[in-house]
Amino acid sequence: MNEELIHFTRRALARNIPRPEIAGALAKAGWGTSDISQALASFAEVEFPVPVPWPKPYLSAREVFIYLVMFGALYDSCYQVGSIIFDLINRAFPDPSQNTGYFSLYYNDAIRWSVAQLIVSFPLFFFTFRSINAGIVTNPARRNSKARKWLTYLTLLIATVSLTCDIGTLLYNVLGGELTVRFLLKVLTVAVIAGGNFLYFLADMRREEKE
Numbered sequence: 001m002n003e004e005l006i007h008f009t010r011r012a013l014a015r016n017i018p019r020p021e022i023a024g025a026l027a028k029a030g031w032g033t034s035d036i037s038q039a040l041a042s043f044a045e046v047e048f049p050v051p052v053p054w055p056k057p058y059l060s061a062r063e064v065f066i067y068l069v070m071f072g073a074l075y076d077s078c079y080q081v082g083s084i085i086f087d088l089i090n091r092a093f094p095d096p097s098q099n100t101g102y103f104s105l106y107y108n109d110a111i112r113w114s115v116a117q118l119i120v121s122f123p124l125f126f127f128t129f130r131s132i133n134a135g136i137v138t139n140p141a142r143r144n145s146k147a148r149k150w151l152t153y154l155t156l157l158i159a160t161v162s163l164t165c166d167i168g169t170l171l172y173n174v175l176g177g178e179l180t181v182r183f184l185l186k187v188l189t190v191a192v193i194a195g196g197n198f199l200y201f202l203a204d205m206r207r208e209e210k211e
Contacts, residue, residue, distance in 0.1 A: 002039075005031065009039040013051040055144075066128060067147040071155060073125035078193050080118040085189045087111045093182035152201050159198035166190040 005026070012022045019040055026036045043051040087107045136142045170187045173179055 002035065005035060005039045006042060009043065010051050013043055019045075063145060064147045066132065067145070067151050070125060070128035070132060071151045073121045073128065074155070074197075075158075076121040077118060077125050078197065080114045080121065082189055082193055083114045084111055084118070086186055087114070089182050089185045089189075093180070093185075149205075152205060155201050156198060156205075159194045159201075162190060162194035163198065166194065 008026075009022060012025075013019075023036050023040065026039070027033070042053055044054050046052050087110050091107050132142075132148075142148075166187055170184075173183060
């Protein structure tokens with residue numbers, strides 16, 4: 001945030017100039033809407049002789065650790081769910097060129113491993129996610145955590161890349177005339193998992209911007 005803009009906003013608020021007038025003056029001076037909103041949002045709307053700043057986002061090792069655990073558990077949970085569904089699809093629609101007996105044993109072992117991993121990772125994600133949200137309810141300033149924002153946008157990036165590759169692979173196979181039922185089901189699986197994460201975290205970030 002521009003220091004000069006913050007200083008101007010603080011002085012204007014200290015003189016009891018209404019926020020809409022401050023925003024209008026800054027807009028006429030050429031400041032962007034986003035910069036103006038952030039500058040005004042830096043100060044709480046409370047009755048006090050001088051402008052009261054909101055708590056600034058901070059970065060602590062403990063907070064980074066908790067968010068890394070939560071998002072790591074989320075990524076692993078999504079991967080294991082996708083892996084289980086892929087193995088079930090392969091069993092339901094086997095490739096005629098594969099040795100059915102051998103791959104049946106392989107899929108059983110793979111599913112068992114994925115389920116075991118999911119039993120560990122999903123509860124870990126659930127409890128860390130719940131703990132973080134409870135902390136945000138208690139102290140709304142935690143919503144501005146830098147670790148939370150960076151990892152949320154990283155998740156959006158991963159989901160976007162997954163969806164882009166998924167759609168690209170689908171179009172490639174459509175153009176090549178190589179569509180099969182199991183391929184379509186796998187594409188749908190990736191789209192649902194990645195798309196679900198993308199929509200949830202995008203809505204969460206938009207809700208935060210509105211607040």
